[in-house]
Amino acid sequence: MRAISIAGVPKPISSLIMGSDYFSPDEQNRVNEIIDQFLSIDGNTIDTAYIYNGGKSEEAIGNWIDKGNRSNINLWTKGGHPNQKGHTINQYELTEQLKESLDRLKTDKVELYALHRDDPTVPVGAILEWLNRFIEDGYIEAFGGSNWSVERLEEANAYATEHQLKGFSFSSPNLSLAKAQDPYWPGCLSLTGTDVDWHSNTKLPVLSWSAQARGFFTGRFSREDRSNEDLVRVFYNDQNWERYDRATRLAKEKGLTTIEIALAYVINQSFPTAAIIGPQNQQEMISCARGAALTLSKDEVDWLDLK
Numbered sequence: 001m002r003a004i005s006i007a008g009v010p011k012p013i014s015s016l017i018m019g020s021d022y023f024s025p026d027e028q029n030r031v032n033e034i035i036d037q038f039l040s041i042d043g044n045t046i047d048t049a050y051i052y053n054g055g056k057s058e059e060a061i062g063n064w065i066d067k068g069n070r071s072n073i074n075l076w077t078k079g080g081h082p083n084q085k086g087h088t089i090n091q092y093e094l095t096e097q098l099k100e101s102l103d104r105l106k107t108d109k110v111e112l113y114a115l116h117r118d119d120p121t122v123p124v125g126a127i128l129e130w131l132n133r134f135i136e137d138g139y140i141e142a143f144g145g146s147n148w149s150v151e152r153l154e155e156a157n158a159y160a161t162e163h164q165l166k167g168f169s170f171s172s173p174n175l176s177l178a179k180a181q182d183p184y185w186p187g188c189l190s191l192t193g194t195d196v197d198w199h200s201n202t203k204l205p206v207l208s209w210s211a212q213a214r215g216f217f218t219g220r221f222s223r224e225d226r227s228n229e230d231l232v233r234v235f236y237n238d239q240n241w242e243r244y245d246r247a248t249r250l251a252k253e254k255g256l257t258t259i260e261i262a263l264a265y266v267i268n269q270s271f272p273t274a275a276i277i278g279p280q281n282q283q284e285m286i287s288c289a290r291g292a293a294l295t296l297s298k299d300e301v302d303w304l305d306l307k
Contacts, residue, residue: 002014006205017275026056062104065106074112076112120152128156173188174209177266177304180235182233212263267292
């Protein structure tokens with residue numbers, strides 16, 4: 001499997017990252033099986049978060065790690081998701097959340113850490129100071145922003161350069177062949193054309209969530225089927241259905257499936273990318289591996305994207 005480099009992380013990050021928002025120790029055997037299947041296709045990075053499944057995601061991963069598996073995997077967790085009281089982007093809560101995440105994961109540090117959301121009311125310099133302290137204390141190796149605007153990322157990294165601190169090493173917005181016309185969840189960001197240009201220029205890696213557009217390209221949906229309200233709200237428009245048709249045509253030419261082409265689109269950008277995936281079985285895992293292994297030309301990527 002292809003891999004990308006993240007500044008500050010010694011090990012490469014596989015171009016496919018295993019999503020775990022549904023993991024639970026109540027189904028530990030299934031979790032173990034899925035992670036082992038992921039390793040079998042040369043995946044080496046798992047995505048989780050302090051809030052996923054009420055903390056059960058981290059607990060289940062920690063149980064798997066406790067079997068002697070820590071060296072086989074890069075761990076990525078997130079903190080700072082808004083709660084009922086509002087934002088949690090403050091030093092105390094971020095620190096307490098990260099310590100609890102490490103305890104659940106049964107490890108002393110994670111390779112990747114991200115702020116689940118931004119809070120523009122908090123000075124970016126203060127946030128950089130807190131995150132650098134996490135690195136100094138040995139809790140994390142690198143940090144990034146999940147659903148941060150490129151403007152805030154640029155501001156943060158300018159501050160880091162000016163004050164000789166480590167900056168954001170990656171970003172995690174939505175990047176997919178189907179373009180979101182409405183946020184899937186409140187506060188979530190999808191890359192626009194100008195955002196893609198910014199990443200092309202800076203080469204800041206993108207670790208994309210919903211890289212396969214929540215199943216839009218699976219073939220289970222059609223223009224006439226409007227049963228999935230969220231999918232209709234976020235992805236149903238003429239441009240995305242044209243992208244679907246083009247992905248289907250290219251898939252037939254290459255002997256693949258439409259969703260594999262959609263995944264390849266994310267992996268074949270002009271800047272480093274990785275895609276968070278959520279396969280539920282071995283067949284879907286192998287399908288993801290096929291999509292990630294495909295090399296697309298710039299002309300093919302542009303054609304898929306209606307350029």
